[in-house]
Amino acid sequence: MDRRKLLLLGPALALAPFTLAQAAAAPALMLADVYRRGMPLADYWVSEKYDGMRGYWDGKQLWTRGGERVAAPAWFTAPLPAVPMDGELWAGRGRFADTVSTVRDQAPNEAAWRNIRFMVFDLPAQPGDFTTRLAALRKLLPLTVAPWVLPVPQARATTHEDLQALLDKTVRMGGEGLMLHRGSSLYRGERSADLLKVKPYEDAEARVLAHVPGRGRHTGRMGALLVETPEGRRFKLGGGFSDAQREQPPAVGTWVSYRFNGTSPGGLPRFARFLRVRGDIASSSSSS
Structure with a gap:
């Protein structure tokens, strides 16, 4: 096979183990729109935007947002409650590549998974608006038996100036940006202004x-x-x-x-x- 063909096939071969894994229909997750100055912030909660991979726990199995089964070690998922949870699989700021490599591996690397946290920001099946779901999430997590599963810290958004100051601080610390959740929003598997991303x-x-x-x-x-x-x-x-x-x-x-x-x-x-x-x-x- 000539060099050009190898160049074209190399990345595809690298992706094969993940894309051929057991798959299901992609979960219907909330998708983020983009925050722009002038948008009202009165009803929003703000949190860090984690530079990881979206993870969806359906109560029994962990999935990516594309519908691929995540082959996490049994010890990672065994303590998780039988409650659907939406969050981010995250190895830390600036470690996106490490996260992807670990989560995509269909023969889980036990040592690498010790660095992964499941940062949960919503409970899709929980009735009520986001503020109500957040209260339920704070009661559910953290788990003493699974310290790698954590609720995403949330605070009330105030003004655009405060939001920009928090964004600047987060980026200086190596973070990717911020997320805004509308407090009055129901969980809907679509893109809308109920969920906004704030990035530099x-x-x-x-x-x-x-x-x-x-x-x-x-x-x-x-x-x-x-x-x-x-x-x-x-x-x-x-x-x-x-x-x-x-x-x-x-x-x-x-x-x-x-x-x-x-x-x-x-x-x-x-x-x-x-x-x-x-x-x-x-x-x-x-x-x-």
């Missing part, structure tokens, strides 16, 4: 359609990705890649995250730069 830059996700050959110093390797947004818009994503990533680009069909600075009148992102492969979204899944 705009970001989004897109699915890889093709590899665009490079030119100049990138001849012989990937120059850009042709990607498609969940809304069906297509564009070339060519910035933000290391030389190693251009040698082994994200596989066709996978989802990637990118950052950008606003959008054009046609809705395309301006100055889009690659961030990372979203290993927690299956090739056939929709973005969230």
Whole structure:
């Protein structure tokens, strides 16, 4: 097999153990919209946005947001209550790659899983609005027998200035951003302003359609990705890649995250730069 074919197949082969794992329909999870200055904050709770992988506990089994079964060690899941929980599998600030590697492994690495925490921020099956569900969550967690399962700390949001100050502090400490939950919201498996993400830059996700050959110093390797947004818009994503990533680009069909600075009148992102492969979204899944 020639070098170009290896470059194209390498990432796909790396993803195979995860995408071929036992799968079910993707859970209907709340999806976040983007916070913008001027939005009212009076009814929101604010918490840190953890840089990990979305985890859904259905009361018996742990799943990714794309519907793949997570092969966690038995000791990790055995103490969990028979109550659906929505949260983030997280190895700590700045350790997204470690989290993905651990969670995707279908032969669980016991030592690596000791570094994973399940940060729970909602109880999808609990009746009532988010403030009511939060009260129930605080009674349910933490668990003495499972200190790796924790409720996400939540505080009432106040003003935009306070929110920006908290965002700046969180980012300085290595955090990714903040999340806002509307207190009066019911749990609905869709994207809405009931859940907002607050980050120092705009970001989004897109699915890889093709590899665009490079030119100049990138001849012989990937120059850009042709990607498609969940809304069906297509564009070339060519910035933000290391030389190693251009040698082994994200596989066709996978989802990637990118950052950008606003959008054009046609809705395309301006100055889009690659961030990372979203290993927690299956090739056939929709973005969230």
